[in-house]
Amino acid sequence: MSTDSIFAKDLRRLPVLENSPLFLMTVLTRLHRNLVHGKLREHADVTLEMLLGMHIIFENQPIKQQSLANYLMYDRSTAKRTVDNMVKRGWVKTMKDDNNQKTKLLALTESGEEIKKVCSEVVFETRTEFMDCLTEEENKELTRLCTKALLAHHK
Template structure:
């Protein structure tokens, strides 16, 4: 990056940041998340986190709320808040587990499934556009490297 910089023109270069993959991934994730949220807002009052939870619920329904938290690596209160917001919007229904009345099971409503389908297309289009600066091979390599790092620190 000899002349190009990730910073605004009036900011001086900082190699400690420019050479930090974790900083760069954080900024890239934030930029992507903000772009996706702006585009999702056109279709529904939904966040990327809600949509990810909807994918998990769809694939595993009925699913325990704690399992959704585990998939997303959320603490219990964050998962509860996310689920409560989806229930309030009519996208997710809750039910008691027959085996354990304290356990809350989740499933998508018909409305939730419609939102999931519409918003999924928006996210895929946005991700394709956002990561279009990389070749298919570079995207695969980025995914491989991120996965490798995550697996090395998996609990």
């Protein structure tokens, strides 16, 4: 690594962290989330997780709440909280499954589809700016390597 450090100037270098790809990915993800959330707040009271949920719902509607949780790799209570927040904002509607009354199905409302559209553009632009420090080939390689590691540990 160069003499530049990922840490604030008043903190000493810690190679145990600087040489850890998983730590670096966590920090990079956190920085990106904070940047995206700041830009999203200008348009709606939406989080990146809600927006990802809206994309999944849109592509699979009506979708079981548990299926949404599985896509997002959330536990049941986290998925419920996310869905409840989207329902409260009028972006998602719930309905009972005719085959199983205990199963909650989800679909986007017109308002949800509009928020998804507008905010997805913001996220795309922000991600493009954020990752602009890498070439197109480097971005593809990063995606390939992350996918490879994820598939190696996929249950």
